[in-house]
Amino acid sequence: xxxxxxxxxxxxxxxxxxxxxxxxxxxxxxxxxxxxxxxxxxxxxxxxxxxxxxxxxxxxxxxxxxxxxxxxxxxxxxxxxxxxxxxxxxxxxxxxxxxxxxxxxxxxxxxxxxxxxxxxxxxxxxxxxxxxxxxxxxxxxxxxxxxxxxxxxxxxxxxxxxxxxxxxxxxxxxxxxxxxxxxxxxxxxxxxxxxxxxxxxxxxxxxxxxxxxxxxxxxxxxxxxxxxxxxxxxxxxxxxxxxxx
Numbered sequence: 001x002x003x004x005x006x007x008x009x010x011x012x013x014x015x016x017x018x019x020x021x022x023x024x025x026x027x028x029x030x031x032x033x034x035x036x037x038x039x040x041x042x043x044x045x046x047x048x049x050x051x052x053x054x055x056x057x058x059x060x061x062x063x064x065x066x067x068x069x070x071x072x073x074x075x076x077x078x079x080x081x082x083x084x085x086x087x088x089x090x091x092x093x094x095x096x097x098x099x100x101x102x103x104x105x106x107x108x109x110x111x112x113x114x115x116x117x118x119x120x121x122x123x124x125x126x127x128x129x130x131x132x133x134x135x136x137x138x139x140x141x142x143x144x145x146x147x148x149x150x151x152x153x154x155x156x157x158x159x160x161x162x163x164x165x166x167x168x169x170x171x172x173x174x175x176x177x178x179x180x181x182x183x184x185x186x187x188x189x190x191x192x193x194x195x196x197x198x199x200x201x202x203x204x205x206x207x208x209x210x211x212x213x214x215x216x217x218x219x220x221x222x223x224x225x226x227x228x229x230x231x232x233x234x235x236x237x238x239x240x241x242x243x244x245x
Contacts, residue, residue: 121142122168
């Protein structure tokens with residue numbers, strides 16, 4: 001599929017990422033997750049359902065993460081991540097783990113990660129009409145892993161006090177909260193995302209802490225677009241990767 005490969009500029013310190021147009025390419029949600037996740041250089045960090053590795057590459061490029069690991073099921077996407085590692089000269093700091101999230105116990109040692117990020121498939125099976133591209137369906141729909149697989153896998157990986165940062169659809173929020181509770185993850189931060197001011201939010205960013213009693217902090221709603229359709233100042237800031245204190 002090399003004829004469909006494309007090298008995209010992250011517009012951050014010269015970092016670039018390889019993608020393939022036949023697979024699901026990264027969009028705004030992944031960029032928002034990289035901004036929402038609060039990673040520190042000394043923390044042990046892993047990304048699940050990684051695709052081409054947008055979130056870990058962004059955290060590495062910004063200097064938030066000193067090293068990263070990524071779990072991805074599709075072999076070709078793993079090869080693209082490895083290619084991006086060579087492109088960015090970070091092979092010694094980025095470990096690509098090819099395998100099934102449902103078999104996470106055979107891929108990674110549990111209870112040792114400070115941060116897990118995930119931009120999982122949003123749609124449960126049985127909702128909507130299946131598309132014609134099986135590669136994109138794996139990214140969009142819970143064909144290969146469910147919400148419980150994602151949250152349960154994150155809980156296994158995290159040390160006590162470790163954090164899961166996830167982006168998902170708002171209509172799944174009740175299920176997300178129930179499942180997090182089942183795996184002893186306490187919601188600590190939540191942020192709704194609206195396309196335009198006053199619209200019903202469609203996307204939610206949520207962080208959970210393993211074995212914590214922290215109170216939930218509701219962050220201000222993120223508005224993506226102005227009335228004229230242009231990006232809001234905050235979204236522009238996120239895309240420019242400007243650090244926020």
